[in-house]
Amino acid sequence: MVQHRSRSFILEEKSASYDETLDQSALPNLNSNWVYNKGAWFIHIIIILIVKTLFSIIPKVSSETSWTLTNLSYMLGSFVMFHWVKGVPFDFNSGAYDNLTLWEQIDNGAQFTPAKKYLTAVPIGLFLLSTHYTHYDAFTFLVNFTFLIIVLIAKLPQLHKVRLFGINRL
Amino acid sequence: MSLKNVNYVESGISMTLKARCWRLRAFMTKHHRNKEFKMDNTAYPALNELFVFLNTTLTNISIFYSRIPGSGILLKYIKNSHQNDPFRTVLEVMLLVFGIIYLYKNKYRTDNSFIELTPKEIEDLVEEWQPDPLLPKITEEQKRELDKVPIINGSTGPRVKLMNGKTVMNLGNFDFLGFSINEHLKEKAIETLRHYGVGSCGPPGFYGTIDVHTEFERTLSEFLGTEGTILYSQGFSTIGSAIPSFCKRGDIIVADEGCNFAIQKGIQISRSSIKWYKHNDMKDLEKILQKIKDEDIETGRRLTRRFIVTEGIFENYGDISPLPKLIELKKKFKYRLILDETFSIGTLGKRGAGLTDYFDVNPQEVDMIVGSMCHALHSSGGFCSGSFEITDYQRISGPAYVFSAALPAMLAVCATESLLHLSRNPYLPATILSNTKSFKNALSHVKYIKVEGSLDSPIFHLRLNDDVIKVDSSDEKDKLLQEIVDEAMNNGILLTRAKYLRSQEIFDVEPSIRICITASFTKKEIEKAASTIKNVVNKVLKNKIR
Known part of the structure; x- marks a missing residue:
């Protein structure tokens, strides 16, 4: 399933075979189309607000901690949903998307589409907001920033169908 | 400052x-x-x-x-x-x-397959388009082929009347048990037709299932000794539906290279990764299973469903799968076994219950027994037999079961009656066996041709012996074999070449004449037919020696 590129740590998924392209085009990809549905963008903000409120109302939790926790939950959640889980949960395309993450399925792998731009802007905005409202010490800042960078790297067009160090290859 | x-x-x-x-x-x-x-x-x-x-x-x-x-x-x-x-x-x-x-980057596609066309280009393409004829013109070769097709006047059976009035002995007939001339079956069919009508008027899941279908399923399960059976309405699409209802992309199928066309298509539709082992070579099968196991350990990949797919009697070769060895291997490497018994059901074993009967193996050791009622049972449709879980799962996931109309009631009744008739007349499979043996013995000394397949299999192929005959291309071989078929027809024996859709077969199959031995003939008739064929072969191939 995976193509090795001259012993480097960059492992690339093979491009789709004839059968795969056939199955992929048999039905629209219902797994990734929802990113353009009504409210699919707004729900991110609502979820972030809910998560932030939940963390804030816990007694004795400082604003730094609640922002860090909000940041981490959103980054982790979106990383798992968009960049870790592969394939389609239902049998729509006879497994033709089994090797692709949701991010790679969105817009049939096209880059810099509106949905992808929005989904990149949200974590950046969330991080900037959180640094603004808090006085992070070096450690918490680093934790927040690292998670943001991991999420952003996964979204880069250069990493389309690429499995760095073979992570999440199988 | x-x-x-x-x-x-x-x-x-x-x-x-x-x-x-x-x-x-x-x-x-x-x-x-x-x-x-x-x-x-x-x-x-x-x-x-x-x-x-x-x-x-x-x-x-x-x-x-x-x-x-x-x-x-x-x-x-x-x-x-x-x-x-x-x-x-x-x-x-x-x-x-x-x-x-x-945010300011421009959108671009990563799949190269998409070609963006300007409106003018689209218009040009539409202008240029010419519809293909509904019926393509037949080529010279196809015309020759069609001219050679014998036309039978009346119904088919062990002896058929041709359009030119001549009655010939039919050795291309899959009706191994001779049920096509059974009056009792005919009466039953007519009776059912009067009672239930012609069609079933819906797929099995939507009002298509009637009592006779479940009755057949029960009778067949009892006959084979399995837990449950599911009845499909077409023989050819049974295996092509049973395989993909369990095997998906990422699963592994290990299949015999000699598998028939229906199995090849079933495997292709399932989208599983496929490994072929050499025809009936258990050593090669074991080697491949071991290799897959080694790869598992090496790559640490996820365990997926694994299947071994093979045929009971191979349609294209007429030999028999070594079932005990297959079961041993499947247990050793933890695979499931899908066995296509299309030609072995009704013909092999003491009771005619197929390969498990022939090798005296517990049928529940085989995970899926797939077969067809089109041949020995002289009806129509197919079945898949196995555990309750396996058969019931196909009722919602087998494409051919879910999406096609159920089997007409009279065909289901015919199949049930054939099974009952077979169990009442246990000498029938033995007759096929003895007929086959005497036919093959009579033909074994002809040096121009090879009689392929197991001695016990009633379906087998005559192929040209390449050591003796100097013909290389398969077209030429086909022509030679057709000459034998024509000459045999003149001598009162109806034969047929094995016909393939060569462009879609995965492995090349040598041209051949396919012979089916049925229980309808006496030993004497069979021996006479064999000697006639021997003479015809000698006559046609005499001049083609290397």
């Missing part, structure tokens, strides 16, 4: 930038007005002028900035976020720049 003054201005860190700007401006204008623009240190006038220039420019920029509406908020934000850590601010600014660059 002294350097001290400059320092004073610089040291006003605690002031807001805006206030600082105003103060600096006041300071500068005052000095301008008083024309006291003298430097203390006159040794470097150029350097001083540079400082002054820089300061004025910066001041002017900040004045200009302060006039932009909303600039105060941004300034306040930066100041808040800055928190005495310029490194942090730099990181954030870089992040912001990255975000803005990302």
